Every structure is written in structure tokens, then in C-alpha cells.
Amino acid sequence: MITSLLIANRGEIACRIIRTARVMGIRTIAVHSDADADALHVREADEAVHIGASPARESYLVGDRILAAARATGAEAIHPGYGFLSENAAFAQAVLDAGLVWVGPDPSSITAMGLKDAAKTLMAQAGVPVTPGYMGANQDAVFLAQEAAKIGYPVLIKAVAGGGGKGMRLVESGDAFADALASCKREAAASFGNDHVLIEKYIASPRHIEVQVFGDRHGNVVHLFERDCSLQRRHQKVIEEAPAPGMDAATREALCAAAVRAAKAVDYVGAGTIEFIADGSGALSADRIWFMEMNTRLQVEHPVTEAITGVDLVEWQLRVASGEPLPLAQHDLAIDGWAMEARLYAEDPAKGFMPSIGKLDLLQFGEAEGGRIDTGVYEGAEVSPFYDPMIAKVIAWGDDRDEARERLGAMLEDTAVWPVRTNAAFLVNALRHPDFAAGRVDTGLIGRDGEALAVDPMPSDAVLQAAAASLTPAGIAPGLRLNAPPRRKAWFLLDGEKVEIEVGGAQAAGGGTDAPSTGVLVAEQGRAWLLTPWRRDGTHGGADGSGAILAPMPGKVIAVDVAEGQAVTRGQKLLTLEAMKMEHTLVAPFDGVVARLDAVAGRQVQVDALLAQIEETA
Numbered sequence: 001m002i003t004s005l006l007i008a009n010r011g012e013i014a015c016r017i018i019r020t021a022r023v024m025g026i027r028t029i030a031v032h033s034d035a036d037a038d039a040l041h042v043r044e045a046d047e048a049v050h051i052g053a054s055p056a057r058e059s060y061l062v063g064d065r066i067l068a069a070a071r072a073t074g075a076e077a078i079h080p081g082y083g084f085l086s087e088n089a090a091f092a093q094a095v096l097d098a099g100l101v102w103v104g105p106d107p108s109s110i111t112a113m114g115l116k117d118a119a120k121t122l123m124a125q126a127g128v129p130v131t132p133g134y135m136g137a138n139q140d141a142v143f144l145a146q147e148a149a150k151i152g153y154p155v156l157i158k159a160v161a162g163g164g165g166k167g168m169r170l171v172e173s174g175d176a177f178a179d180a181l182a183s184c185k186r187e188a189a190a191s192f193g194n195d196h197v198l199i200e201k202y203i204a205s206p207r208h209i210e211v212q213v214f215g216d217r218h219g220n221v222v223h224l225f226e227r228d229c230s231l232q233r234r235h236q237k238v239i240e241e242a243p244a245p246g247m248d249a250a251t252r253e254a255l256c257a258a259a260v261r262a263a264k265a266v267d268y269v270g271a272g273t274i275e276f277i278a279d280g281s282g283a284l285s286a287d288r289i290w291f292m293e294m295n296t297r298l299q300v301e302h303p304v305t306e307a308i309t310g311v312d313l314v315e316w317q318l319r320v321a322s323g324e325p326l327p328l329a330q331h332d333l334a335i336d337g338w339a340m341e342a343r344l345y346a347e348d349p350a351k352g353f354m355p356s357i358g359k360l361d362l363l364q365f366g367e368a369e370g371g372r373i374d375t376g377v378y379e380g381a382e383v384s385p386f387y388d389p390m391i392a393k394v395i396a397w398g399d400d401r402d403e404a405r406e407r408l409g410a411m412l413e414d415t416a417v418w419p420v421r422t423n424a425a426f427l428v429n430a431l432r433h434p435d436f437a438a439g440r441v442d443t444g445l446i447g448r449d450g451e452a453l454a455v456d457p458m459p460s461d462a463v464l465q466a467a468a469a470s471l472t473p474a475g476i477a478p479g480l481r482l483n484a485p486p487r488r489k490a491w492f493l494l495d496g497e498k499v500e501i502e503v504g505g506a507q508a509a510g511g512g513t514d515a516p517s518t519g520v521l522v523a524e525q526g527r528a529w530l531l532t533p534w535r536r537d538g539t540h541g542g543a544d545g546s547g548a549i550l551a552p553m554p555g556k557v558i559a560v561d562v563a564e565g566q567a568v569t570r571g572q573k574l575l576t577l578e579a580m581k582m583e584h585t586l587v588a589p590f591d592g593v594v595a596r597l598d599a600v601a602g603r604q605v606q607v608d609a610l611l612a613q614i615e616e617t618a
């Protein structure tokens, strides 16, 4: 067994690998960029090596730096995680050439599956059903148009080197083909340095079903059943589950056998995933499921397989890489219950899923029986703009699909993150969508109903009233009169929007957490809001008497009206903050001088950020 392991990755997957390595008594070495100097994976590893600047192409994608880190720390093996260099055959070869153990398949297996056209050809030869289409070398536009017509519209044009949902074009009819081909080739050349494409029949109501496979160096290959990853947004997986809804035993057997044949055809060693596309317009059947591609690494969604099989896939990876045989044979593996995973992202569904980066002042995950959180961040850490803004994978297990689904929903509803925005409420809506709830899911569901799913929730009256009461001066606090509770109203800013809340007679129900000085945070339904007092004169900051001008909410400084050292009078405008689509004027709380000025026009600021400091003049 290897005794030391360098993890050539970051975030949740680096932490996930470290967790198992630690249990196995293996010394762990993290690598990190500038931005990740204080990241969770760095904190959790036994050692950490700085490998470069924040952009991945200057750190996590530089194979030589990673090899140098392995040499410097005496690491015996390298685990690439997913993404970054995990499917880079040249890097895998360089690791082997350096005399290190590569926790992954042979470089030749990676190459064989690296290009979609070559992989499809190989799979067809191995007797694995592939999506009907053209996957040859002729790239002439007129010829490809003829092939598309032969296949029959609609067709999908796919960059052979594509990945991550990029480099694909759906073409509905012949007259749109030429333009779609040209644009697909442009994108493919720019993104992958290879403009070759293949053409596939577009499968109506497609379902994405994949099979986890595992091979060792002793000729064994097993499968660990299927996962359904059909709930996607723009070809990116959103919620994954295992097993697949509606999968009968005969179809499963045929599908998993095809996956094992596929793995054997490339002498596969280690953890891999065979992705299939299924025609979801009717019941699943083996003759309507086709090979799409193989991912020659651990998948993001591997925890759902772990949850239903009880296998630690990272442990298997490390054992197989050390030369051991697979710990279990096919007949030892069985499905127990149901598991579902949601990808919790730092993004704002209400704003077109724009990434929401910044410091995680509040980070609380919900809990459930059988629940699991795989994260790469902690409260106080930053979601950086340099990498994928995933906060965590939230995984639930249940005896059956509904139990797993309900538990996952509860975990997401109890998730509270501030001031970074997340997709938690969107995920809850997706889980409760009637079609998803009934197991009727295809890759187009979010595209069709996404707008309704992305609607921002509002906090409940009970929670708002309790929060408002805690901010309300004692004179109008609830419960002052025993009978005929007064119906009093007070005004607040809820995430910067003026709201009217009945405070008299409010019940102390619901939850509110202690807030940064300027208000209270309330969290519900997977969403968190900041409730702050509203002031008639529009002076919402700098009110604590100290002269510290703090940002009352996250936003953007759009104007600065004073300079450092300038004398100001009480009520004089200092700066304007734009937050939640409204402008907020911050004024001097008393006569004084601008002793310090941190606000810069155009800059994004977090809640409670010090913008300026006013010192009273004697």
C-alpha cells in the first residue's frame, strides 16, 4: 500500500480524497495556488505546497509544478481528482515516468476514450450500442450535411474533443445545418484546439444514465450500478441519483454488462464511468440506450453510488493503484435504498445564475439522517472567482426515492449562506417539481420550467416578524398589551428593499441569528436575508456613533463624494452604494473629518465592510 499521496486538485474533491487517505493511514500532501493559500484542502492535508498563481493554468494545470511538489515532499503517488489534469494522458505518463504511482487508468486508456469519435468507433467494435450518427474523418461541410440528412433531423453536432457541455449544437432542420456547423467548429477550435466534429441523432426526451465501473490489474472489472443525471441545466448536471428511476432488472443487467464490456475493451484500471443516453419518451429499455462517452476518472457524483453500495470508491482507487485486487466481486455488490445528490453553487438563480463570489460570512448546512456534505470551504472562507463556484455537494440517502428526495430537500432548506447567494432554493424547487417527484425526468426539464424554479422565495411572515421585533425599539416591542394586541407597523430594509412589517403582537416564532451590527440575518427555505432598520432620511449606515461608515448590505460603490482628510458636516453625503437594484446614500453621522477612506467607486463590497471613518472635530 502506498504511504503518501499528493492530491493534484483543490476544493471538495481534494478534501474528499484526503478524508479517505487519512483513514487508511496515508500521508497527504495538498498543492495550492495563491488564492487557495488558506483553503480547506490546505488546512486538512498533512502538508501543503504552493504551486503558483491563482489562475488554474498557472497552478493546478501545470504538470511540472505538481511533479516538483511531489519530488520535494517525497510523495509516492498522485491522485488527480476530477477536472484539471485528471484526463490528461500526457500528465499521467509524466507521473509514471517520474517513478510515481498514478491513481488512475493507464495513459493509453485515457487516450482511447479521449476523443468522442474514436471512443464511439471503439465501443461499436466492442459490441456496445452507440448513438446512431457519423463519426468519421471526413469533415467536409457538404458531406457532413448529407450525413445529417441521412441520420434524420433533429441532429446534434458535437466537437470530438468537447467536454463539460461545450462544443455542441442542436440542429432542427437542414437549412440551419451550415451555420450551426461553422459556429460549433469555431467554438471547438477556440476551446479545445481541435475543430473536428461528429454528428449524432438527437434523442428526444433524453435521459442521462451512467454506469460506475471499476477495474484492477488482475483482470477484474465490475460495475457498481447506474446513476441518473438527467436533471441538467445547459448540459451541466444539477441533481444526480442512484439508482435510475424506472430501471427494471433486465434493462439494468444489459446496460451494466455493456458498461463492463466497454471498460474491458480499453483494459480499464481504476474508477471510470460509462455515460449513456437513453430515450426517455417511454419506459427504459436496453435497445433504446446508447453509449455517449467514458470519463476516465472519479466523477463528481460518485457519492450517490457510495451511498447505495456502501463502497468507498476512493479507498478502492488507492488499493487498486497500490496493486491490490478489487475488494469485492460482482456478486458481492448490491443496491441498498436510494441516494440523491445536489450541487450547491455560489450563484444567483434570480440573476441568470451569475456566480456570486466573496466571503462566506455565514455557512451552515442542513442535516438529515443518512445525510452527507462534501465541501471544500468553511465559514469565513472565500468563494474565489478563479474556480468553479461549487460550495458543496449535498447527499441524502433513504429507503426509497421519496425518502431520499425529502431528506435532500430538508437539508437544502436548512442550508444558510450569507452574503454569497446560492442555488439552494432553486434545488428545493427542482426536487419538488411534480415531474421530478414522479421520476419523470429528462435533460430538458429545467430548460422548460427553469424560470419558475428560479423564482426567489420570500421569508415567511412569522420569521420576518420575529426578526423585526428584535430590531424594534422597546416602546413598540410585541406583547406590551395583554388584550387587543396593537397592530403596529415598522419599516425595514430586506436585502435593501423597503418592507412593511407588523411588529405589534408578533410571535417570537421562527429563527433569526445574531447579525453583524447593522441588522439581523434570517434564514429559511435555503435562502438567507439581511433585515436592517429603515431610516426616513435614507441614512442607513454609520449610525452606531463611532463614525465608522459600514456597508449596510453587500453592493457596489457607485460614487464617492469626499476625499480623505476632507472636513464634513453632519448629514453631508459621503458616498452612494448600489445594492439590490436600489441606491443608498451614506452620510456623515456628525461634524468631523474623513480620517480614512476605503470606498472606491466601482468596487463591490461585502456587508459591514468599512467604507470610511469619520472623526469628530473637537
Ligand code: ADP
Pocket (backbone or CB within 6 Å): 131, 156, 158, 162, 163, 164, 165, 166, 200, 201, 202, 203, 204, 206, 208, 232, 235, 275, 277, 292, 293, 443
Ligand atoms: P460533454 O462531454 O460535453 O459532457 P456529452 O457527450 O457527455 O458532452 O453530452 C452532454 C449532455 O448533452 C448529455 O448529458 C445530454 O444531456 C446531451 N446529449 C448528448 N448527446 C445527445 C444526443 N445524441 N441527443 C440528445 N441529447 C444529447
